[in-house]
Amino acid sequence: MSLSGRERRILAEIERALERDDPELAKRVAAINRIEAGGDLPPQPYGDRLRMWALAHVWVLFWMAALVIVLLLLAVLTT
Template sequence: MGLSGRERRILAQIEQALEREDPELARRVAAINRIEAGDGLPQEPYGERLRMWALAHVWVIFAVGALVIVLLLVAVLTT
């Protein structure tokens, strides 16, 4: 169900007030809305940083997993 004309006007007023009071928060909310709408990751400056952050975490998880496996093998082989 869509919003009525009155509800759309109220929402637009809230958005305009947010943009005036906290432009950075307004940009972040807009980026979240684009992601939820299926438009992919937000554009610069957040998009590239978010990709690098995710990639770094994948490598950290992989490295920790490999370390755990190596430590388990060492423990089994030394007993």
């Protein structure tokens, strides 16, 4: 169901008033509308850095666990 011309004009007035009164909120609403419409996601400045940080920590934990296993095997085999 589409909006009538009058309803579109009222919505446009509301949007202009929002942009004038609270530009930050207007930007957030516009971003939400783009996401819901299937548009681009907003940039995530820490996303890639956080992902690499987590991956590095997983690898460190993996190698530490492997080292502990090897040391335990050596301790058992040498006794």
